[in-house]
Amino acid sequence: MTHAPRIRPRRLRSSAAMREMVAETRLHPRNLVLPLFVREGEGTREIASMPGVRQHDLDSLARELHAAAAAGVGGIMLFGVPATRDATGSGADDPSGILNRATTLAVREVGEALVVQTDLCLDEFTDHGHCGVLDGAGGVDNDATLERYAAMALAQAEAGSALLGLSGMMDGQVAHVRAALDAAGHTDTALLAYSAKSASAFYGPFREAVDSQLVGDRRTYQMDPRNARDGVREVALDVAEGADVVMVKPAGSQLDLIARIAPRVDVPLWAYQVSGEYAMIEAAAQRGWIDRDAAIAESLVAIRRAGAQAVLTYWALEVARKESSR
Template sequence: MHFPVTRMRRLRKTSAMRSLTQETFLQPSQLIYPLFLCPGEGVRKPISSMPGVFNLSIDEAVKEAAECAALGIGGLLLFGLPESKDAEGSGAWAEDGIVQRGLRALKADASLRSLVLIADTCLCEYTSHGHCGPLEGEGVDCTVNNDATLPLLARTAVSQARAGADIVAPSDMMDGRVAAMRDAMDEAGFAETPIMSYAAKFASAFYGPFREAADSTPQAGDRRGYQMQSANIREAMREIELDVAEGADMLLAKPAGPYLDVIRATRERFDLPLGAYQVSGEYSMLHAAFERGWLDRDRATLESLFAIRRAGADFIVTYFAKDAAKLLG
């Protein structure tokens, strides 16, 4: 039947009616908040391109985590800024590395047990050249040696699991990394620690502010030799299928907003828990509009997150996690 018998507006006319007929839901427990850990004490250094986001010393990160726990946020994704860097990124797997120390401090606080602690497993923050593994070649012709990177990632994953990571999350896009990490963790006694693979990570312009936050800008070349090109969705499905076969327990798509079609295609094809990362550029772009009065801050924040959930993400990594949790609460 058509208008005037059918009137779609009947189900929209009051707040109570709209609540009753809502199809997609968002809860604080579905949000993951990224933290950037740095050396020192009492450090809370603003990141100029990401308003409201900071490089945090471990003591400050514990305070931030307590706020997240109180808001009902689901977990934290930890990145590290080491005191020194080298060509291999050895700080990534150091037992006293910045993320390892952060994990131990967070695990020691009983009030934070509601938070799932996820360790980003990558070398780019720890290498002197800013790439995700040891290089071969020079200058613009340099490339990451894929197979030489795998044992370093495996070593990093074991170190993070040993320090208390609930989930390890490889984000480098090296071929074979999930299998290498799974084998190493199983052998080291961490067979119960899941792997959340950044299985669909695109070479994106939207990562720009993150590279300031994590001090991980490549010194030469770029990452298009190992991250996917934005035009390809069939390739993303192949990447995901391979990571699932290698033993990935969870999947993550990155970026989120510009790649909603990838999230939807992944949800329709795979049954693993699926997350999406609303990356730094998405956050900063919205904040720029907020500061100019072009968008309503609260409504645009939630709308951007509902779009990601509606596309099929089970959980969202976002710098808006605290703001959104307050609005949802």
């Protein structure tokens, strides 16, 4: 005699309404941050490896900012693409540089509606493409770079940025920048530390997006993707130095690291769904190999389910609009 099962998990999957009622993880526009690239000069430029993403000029940026605010996106992260670069990335802390002008514009246009965030790193501004100042042997000089980060932080704070994204992975960067900001009276400017940022293969399209000049790699300062304990340690150090938010990057290939870190920190934990993750789904969808919308939603839910409170994603505007209309 066959005994029918008494416990049936399928009961809670029986209808769309039931599935919605018992869903453990949800996407909400306020949990999404939209990265935006702003180029110097007039006109926009498509990024071939990231379909649907472009380098904006200031006019196009303003339109995108208002669209993000209307959709209820939580924030935007600005990246500058300058016309000229030099060895020390002098355009990064120039008040008239493209990133700082874009920040001022963003604060004026949508600063009350969403969190204006800025990338604090030199890689977009250096002619060698590294995230810091080089020493005589061609390596990145950690401590000299901290001084450049401090100058960049002051410029971004004075432009009105509410949250500075320290993405360079220099030792001591959070403490150094925090001290510089506080000494200048910018005690309310928050710091987002890209704490567990790996030297990932998934950054390729981003290099096109910012016209990166990098030759070689960043393995001497970004984490080895094989090392999870290193990520936990980096997060703990950044929290101790005063980070207001910590981040794991990339998100999709480090879900285990997000899950490991989430219960260990008492500050918000975010994650960055990077350019390569975006490009893979878009490319596969264009070929008809996967359901694009379902894959986007599933990838973001996985990041949130792992423990990230917010996600930087190039689909932020699209997903926010869909979630707002539900």
